[in-house]
Amino acid sequence: MKSFALKYFNYLIFIFLILLLIILKISNPNFIKSVSFISFDVYQKVFPLKKQNSDVIIVDIDEKSLAKFGQFPWNRSVFGKILSNINEAKPKVIGLDIFFSERDKQTPDEFIKAYNLQSSELIDELKNIESHDEYLTKELANSKSVLAVLGSTENSYKNYQRKPKARFLFKGGDPKQFIYKYPNSIGSLQLLEDSAKGLGSISFLDQTDGIIRSLPLIVSFDEKIYPTLGLEMIRVGSKQKNLFVNLNEVGIKKISVRPHKISSDNNGLFWIRYKLPQKSQYISASSVFDGNFDRSRFENKYVLIGASAQGLFDLVKTPLGVTIPGVEVHANVIENILDQSYL
Secondary structure, eight states, rough: OOHHHTTHHHHHHHHHHHHHHHHHHHOOOOOHHHHHHHHHHHHHHEEEEHOOOOSSSEEEEEHHHHHHSSSSSSOOHHHHHHHHHHTOOOEEEEEEEEOSSOTTTTTTHHHHHTTTTOOOHHHHHHTSSOOOHHHHHHHHHHEEEEEEEEEEEOOOSSSSOOOSSSSEEEEEEEEGGGEEEEEEEEEHHHHHHHHEEEEEEEEOOOTTTTTTOEEEEEETTTEEEBBHHHHHHHHHHHOEEEEEEEETTTTTEEETTTTTEOOOOOTTTEEOOOOOOOOOOGEEEHHHHHOOOOOGEEEEEEEEEEEGGGGGGGEEEEEEEEEEHHHHHHHHHHHHHHTTTOO
């Protein structure tokens, strides 16, 4: 036995190292993840994506907008007017990184309840007024709009069965066994979602260090598959009904929306290649509301509406070592897909 061990010592060491590496790969302990993340972040910092122009514009709920309209969330007529002004400039699609989960408190019925109004004549007059929810619904219907949906482990107590707008075609298997799943979802009111052209996920996966390096391109909410917000905006902007998912025995190979073919890992995760932030990509929501903007900036563009204001807490860390609004993560995903710029 001793002579055998001496004779094949090098082979035994080799086999031991192979087994150790396989065990580490399967268990994927935190220190291995940390090393992988460090190398990933270093690559992004050394070779950041540089873009002079972008097909994505961000309408920013910034400090200036909060000063103009006051406490957030604003009434829905503000968002309706912003949508209307953007839509006049003929963008490819408008994505809202915002939820409208409850009825507007200034809707006539809510106003009547809040002030316990009794006068039947006054009540009749109020009920004849178009509500802010109805106005926003009309503007969503008149535009190529995509609303946000978020995965949740808690019961959202929704009063209707939410359904994705995108139709998925699978080749090589069923992606549900590979993708990330949530038992429930949080979104907007049914009348608003019914009027939108798309529903896109804004779910990020929990990161041990809080840095957003990836997101799932497709994810399951309540046993239904949804695309991420950026992918859904590209589908709507490209006037496509279908998303194609190619699989093999170990998971997902590619996700496609004509004419784009997108690489992901086996679980549908997309690793984001971040560009250096550009202030020119942003325009204040207050300026759009007032109509004080160059409409050519929005023509044939992918327009995102989201928040950078500190008090709204939608800020995330990136591998570049900077903190950006969450909406800019989705902007980077759209740019990566359009430019075929993948990691």
